[in-house]
Amino acid sequence: MENLKEMENLLKQGKISRRDFLVKTTLLGAAATLTPAAFFTNNARAGVPKKGGLFRMGMVGGNTTDSMDPGLLNDAMNQNLNWQIRNNLVEVDDKGNLIPELAESWESSPDAATWTFKIRKGVEFHNGKTLTAEDVIASINHHRGEGTKSAGKAILSPVKDIKADGKHIVVFTLDSGNADFPAVLTDFHYPIFPAGTQGAAFEQGIGTGPFVLKTWEPGVRSLTTRNPNYWKEGRGHFDEVQMLGINDVTARTSALLSRQIDFMNQCELKTVNRLEKASEVNILRAPGNFHYTLPMMVDQAPFNNNDVRLALKYAIDREELLKQFLNGYGRVGNDHPISPNYRYFAKDLPQRHYDPDKAKFHLKKAGMEGTTFKLHTSGLNNIVDAAILYKEQASKAGINIETVLEPTDGYWANVWLKKPWISCFWNGRATVDLMFSTAYSAEAKWNDTHWKNPRFNELLKDARAELDEKKRGEMYKEMQLLCRDDGGSIIYLFKDYVEATSKKIGHGELSGNLEADGCRNAERWWFES
Numbered sequence: 001m002e003n004l005k006e007m008e009n010l011l012k013q014g015k016i017s018r019r020d021f022l023v024k025t026t027l028l029g030a031a032a033t034l035t036p037a038a039f040f041t042n043n044a045r046a047g048v049p050k051k052g053g054l055f056r057m058g059m060v061g062g063n064t065t066d067s068m069d070p071g072l073l074n075d076a077m078n079q080n081l082n083w084q085i086r087n088n089l090v091e092v093d094d095k096g097n098l099i100p101e102l103a104e105s106w107e108s109s110p111d112a113a114t115w116t117f118k119i120r121k122g123v124e125f126h127n128g129k130t131l132t133a134e135d136v137i138a139s140i141n142h143h144r145g146e147g148t149k150s151a152g153k154a155i156l157s158p159v160k161d162i163k164a165d166g167k168h169i170v171v172f173t174l175d176s177g178n179a180d181f182p183a184v185l186t187d188f189h190y191p192i193f194p195a196g197t198q199g200a201a202f203e204q205g206i207g208t209g210p211f212v213l214k215t216w217e218p219g220v221r222s223l224t225t226r227n228p229n230y231w232k233e234g235r236g237h238f239d240e241v242q243m244l245g246i247n248d249v250t251a252r253t254s255a256l257l258s259r260q261i262d263f264m265n266q267c268e269l270k271t272v273n274r275l276e277k278a279s280e281v282n283i284l285r286a287p288g289n290f291h292y293t294l295p296m297m298v299d300q301a302p303f304n305n306n307d308v309r310l311a312l313k314y315a316i317d318r319e320e321l322l323k324q325f326l327n328g329y330g331r332v333g334n335d336h337p338i339s340p341n342y343r344y345f346a347k348d349l350p351q352r353h354y355d356p357d358k359a360k361f362h363l364k365k366a367g368m369e370g371t372t373f374k375l376h377t378s379g380l381n382n383i384v385d386a387a388i389l390y391k392e393q394a395s396k397a398g399i400n401i402e403t404v405l406e407p408t409d410g411y412w413a414n415v416w417l418k419k420p421w422i423s424c425f426w427n428g429r430a431t432v433d434l435m436f437s438t439a440y441s442a443e444a445k446w447n448d449t450h451w452k453n454p455r456f457n458e459l460l461k462d463a464r465a466e467l468d469e470k471k472r473g474e475m476y477k478e479m480q481l482l483c484r485d486d487g488g489s490i491i492y493l494f495k496d497y498v499e500a501t502s503k504k505i506g507h508g509e510l511s512g513n514l515e516a517d518g519c520r521n522a523e524r525w526w527f528e529s
Contacts, residue, residue, distance in 0.1 A: 049506065049526040055238040057522075058252040058261040060381060062219035062245030065413040069202040070189050071143050071150025074412050076265060077219065077245055079188045080519045084224045084241055085126070086191035086207030087232075089117055089136065090182045092430050092518060094509045096341075098182055101232075102131065102192055102208065112177035112467065119168040123231045125194050126205075126212045133164035138195035152189030154443040155434065158464070177465035183430040187438075188519065210236025210523045219245045219409070224522070237526035247380065247408055256281065256500055263505065265515050266381060267498045269327040275500060284499045285329070288512035289339045289428020289435075292386060294375065294490040295448040297420045302373070306486060307366035312373070314362065315394040317354035318492045325386045329498050333491040336483035337426065337435050341512065344432045344476035352484065356397035363399060372400040376415050377423035380408045386493075387423050417448055424448065425495075427514050432476050433464050440483065449488030456482045504528055 061076025070086075073079050089103040100106075103117040123131040140162055143150040161173040174181065184190075194206055205213030208231065211224035222243045230236045244261065246252045252264040253271075257278060267275060267283070276283045296303035296312070303309060318332035331340070334352055338345050363369055377387040384405060391401040406415045415422055429435040438444060441460055442452040456479055463475035483489075497515045501507075506528040511518030517525070 049234065049237050050528065051237050051526070052239050053527040054240045054242060055263070055505075055522060055525070055527070056261040057241070057243045057516075058246040058255045058264045059243055060245075060247045060249070060252065060266050062243075062247070063409055063412060064219040065410055066218035067202065068205055068213075068216065069150075070139075070191050070193070071148060071152055073188050074151070076515060076519075077222070077243060079514070080516055080522065081205070081213075081216070081222050081224070081243060082188055082191060083209065083520050084211040084522045085205040085209040085213050086193065087209055088187075088191050089119075089185045092183075092186050092511065092513050094511045094517065094524070096511070096513065098186065098430075102136070103182075103185075106182055108181070112179045112181065112465065113174045115172045115174070115181050116165075117170045117172070119170060120231065121168055123208050124229050125208055126227065127194065129194050131192070131208060132167045133170045134167075135195045136170045136192055137162050137164060138197075139192045140190065142193075142197075143189065150189065151438075151445045152187065154441060154445055155184060155187070155189075155437045157443060158461075176461065177467070178433075179467055180431045180433050180464065184434060184437075186430045187434065188514075211238075211241055221245065232523075235523050238522065241522045249382070253500075256502070259502065262502045263499065263516070263521065264501075265499050267500050268382075269325075269329050269498060272327070272329075272498055272500075280503055282501050282503050282505070284497070284501065284510060286497045286510045286512040287331070287341065287494075288497050288514070289337075289341055290495045290497060290515065291333055291337055291339065291426055291428070291491055292383065292493045292495065293337075293424045293426060294390075294492070295422060295424055296488045296490075297448075297450050298488040299450045300420045302366070302368055302371060303420060303488060305366045305368070307362040308368055309488060310485075311359045311362035311366065311368070311397070311399065312394070313352060313490050314355045314359035315397045315399050316390050316490060316492050317393045318352075319354070320393065321386055321389055321493055324389055325382075326493060326495055330493050330495040333493050334480075334484055335487060335489065335491045336480040337428070337439065337489075337491055338432055338476070338480055339428065339494045341428070342432050342435075344473050346477040346480045349477065349480055349484065354393065359394070359397035359399060363397070369398065370400070372402050373421065374402050374404055375421050375423065376404045376406050376419040378406045378408050378411045378415070380411050381425055383423040383425065390492075417446075422448075424489075430513060433460070436460055436479060440487070451486075451488045453482055453486055456486075 059077050066078045073082055087102050091099050091101040093099045104120045106117045108115045143152040143156050158174045160175050163171050165171055210227055210230045212227050213224050215223045224241045226239050249268045255261045256264045298304055322332055377384045387403045394401050439446050442457050459475045459479050463472050466472040504527050507525045
């Protein structure tokens with residue numbers, strides 16, 4: 001296989017496309033661009049990083065049912081805490097590139113079915129244990145056993161075998177080729193922890209990360225302190241990091257303005273312009289892959305009828321919701337989870353628009369006229385506001401929607417994956433394959449619509465192993481079409497990440513793959529004064 005330098009020369013000479021360069025350098029274990037690097041609207045505040053201080057975050061996205069078991073991470077607070085205390089084999093950097101983390105490098109067989117990862121030497125866990133291949137294998141196998149409750153199990157189902165080749169080499173054997181396999185290992189479910197960690201021991205948070213866990217009250221607060229032996233140079237600047245669960249946006253905003261916190265996620269978009277005028281506040285905005293969905297369980301009546309699903313999809317006015325619900329901070333969705341940031345976004349797929357007549361047609365065809373559809377929703381992330389707007393829009397198509405307000409605390413445990421039609425939202429994933437594998441494949445634990453389309457699942461497996469960029473792109477286009485026209489989820493908006501910090505905070509370019517700088521703000525940011 002060509003080495004990296006040869007590939008760079010071919011790219012400069014125009015003898016290969018940028019896409020071919022990305023695929024082949026990924027197979028070589030080099031950094032591969034996943035998303036455009038120039039879509040950020042925030043400006044980096046890249047002064048000289050300063051050590052010290054207590055960094056305080058006010059976060060929505062915490063529940064008293066939260067766990068620090070990596071397989072059960074499900075919202076902003078425990079995902080952020082996860083990367084305060086742990087590292088993955090591979091990281092997504094602030095430009096959307098795959099870069100080595102606990103894996104020093106990686107390479108694949110020509111068919112991309114065997115991947116060899118070289119593990120860094122000299123890295124210590126918080127308890128003093130030295131990282132070895134044994135820990136990597138145990139961490140990944142935590143998601144693979146028959147009795148595992150991990151939401152990451154299905155994504156790893158193509159892994160046939162993991163074995164050590166000495167103390168610092170790990171070899172993954174897949175059931176078929178996967179050119180994106182290193183990207184799989186960037187997911188927040190797959191950090192590395194000491195071999196032998198089980199059950200309640202996960203709540204101790206032993207990892208190799210920039211901070212050491214001191215206190216953790218699920219959904220309420222956490223406190224971490226700087227890891228004095230952190231292996232990653234130029235990261236982990238704060239002395240301490242405190243997270244507070246503040247689900248009410250008004251309370252988060254007040255806490256920031258009164259200097260009780262230094263960062264808040266998920267600003268109130270209707271009033272963010274006023275917040276921006278505050279002299280002590282900086283607004284951060286990064287178009288990302290975060291999206292709002294209304295999943296319907298397709299194995300339960302009446303949502304097992306695709307005409308019902310289509311009626312409900314045509315009955316939502318996405319443009320009005322973008323204006324009224326997001327105040328313009330986002331883009332309309334097209335009933336599939338792939339945003340324009342992804343390399344394989346199907347840009348020529350016709351956009352679905354609000355069409356009451358088509359909604360009425362499909363509802364009549366389904367024989368469901370006069371039916372009242374119950375939509376379970378919550379004040380979490382203000383999704384109830386979108387549900388109420390949608391109810392009004394659907395009524396113009398003769399569709400009756402009853403919004404059922406559920407408690408915010410415990411929403412993911414008691415409503416999501418339990419009720420047949422709900423309000424929901426998702427962060428994106430590093431690649432198209434990872435997004436589809438997480439929530440749309442037949443085996444996915446987080447397949448919240450129970451959608452099992454045979455053609456889609458066939459394409460998912462085939463596209464994963466396809467190294468021809470054009471063929472792969474056509475497969476992903478068809479999969480987006482299948483989601484749009486047959487899938488069980490109304491995917492109506494992609495939201496920009498809009499957050500706020502005190503002006504004391506310094507940072508580089510912000511990642512758009514997850515909120516809070518890819519959920520790594522604690523590791524990457526610093527106090528300027």
